Amino acid sequence: MEIAKSKKPGELLNWDDIQKMKYSWNVAGEVMRLSPPLQGAFREATNGFIFSGFFIPQDWKPEKFDPSRFEGNGPLPYSYVQFGGGPRMCPGKEYARMEILVFMHNVVKRFKWEKLLPDEKIIVNPMPIPAKGLPVRLLPHNAFLFYFFICTEFL
Ligand code: HEM
Structure with missing residues (x-):
């Protein structure tokens, strides 16, 4: 929203x-x-092990949604x-980015998206x-309420 606010009406996004x-x-x-998106491009523990006193079980992969894990220098190379x-x-x-x-x-x-x-x-x-097909309700920030279906084929 910070970037949206910095743009004039109708001004498009640029590379910066x-x-x-x-x-x-x-x-x-x-x-x-x-x-x-490409199955197989992930890392998980092939064997159980203890790290800093925590037990990491076999096949474990953190499932918590936490975008902050990519902050700073981000994940270690190839992890x-x-x-x-x-x-x-x-x-x-x-x-793609x-x-x-x-x-x-x-x-x-x-929109607000539900x-x-x-x-x-x-x-x-x-x-x-x-x-x-990911049916969503799009609530426009400044217009009337309506329903819209986004089919993955169009994404
Ligand atoms: C979210 C979107 C995408 C993901 C997650 C993704 C993921 C990947 C992965 C994991 C590989 C294998 C890399 C390796 O072997 O180390 C790959 C290869 C490749 N991707 Fe993507 N990709 C995406 C989008 C795209 C797009 C938009 C294009 C083309 C416009 C593209 C073209 C290619 C090509 C040509 C290769 C083969 C490269 C080679 O073998 O030298 N990908 N991609």
């Missing part, structure tokens, strides 16, 4: 605005950590590999998608 959206990108990163790593790392990463942030910005700026199916399941076919 995208660079400032660090928190939004942390949120997107946390979503992709919990539900990776978060949503876009792969090394010379074959995803060349579409920056394009821009597209996701522009989409998030425009939705948040214009899921119609709070417990909608995610199916993997082969990419993870909401089972019912």
Whole structure:
């Protein structure tokens, strides 16, 4: 909203605005950590072990939604590999980042968003998608109330 407020009416986002959206990108990163678009690009404990007095069980992966884990220097190299790593790392990463942030910005700026199916399941076919197409109620910040369905095909 800070970026939205800094723009004149009708002024579009530019590259510098995208660079400032660090928190939004942390949120997107946390979503992709919990539900990776490319299955298999995650890390989990292959064996149980004790670290600083805490027992980390086998197959464990933190499930708490916490975008702040990407603040500061972010995760250790190769511990978060949503876009792969090394010379074959995803060349579409920056394009994907821009597209996701522009989409998030425009939705948040214009609407309050409520899921119609709070417990909608995610199916993997082969990419993870909401089972019912993610029906949402979009409440425009400054207009009348209406219903809108976003089908994952259009995202
Ligand atoms: C959220 C969106 C995306 C995610 C999570 C993603 C993830 C990945 C991952 C994990 C890899 C494998 C990297 C590795 O082997 O280390 C990859 C490779 C690749 N991605 Fe993406 N990607 C995304 C969007 C895109 C987009 C938008 C494009 C093209 C415009 C793209 C093009 C490619 C290509 C061509 C490769 C193969 C690179 C190579 O083998 O040299 N990706 N992506």
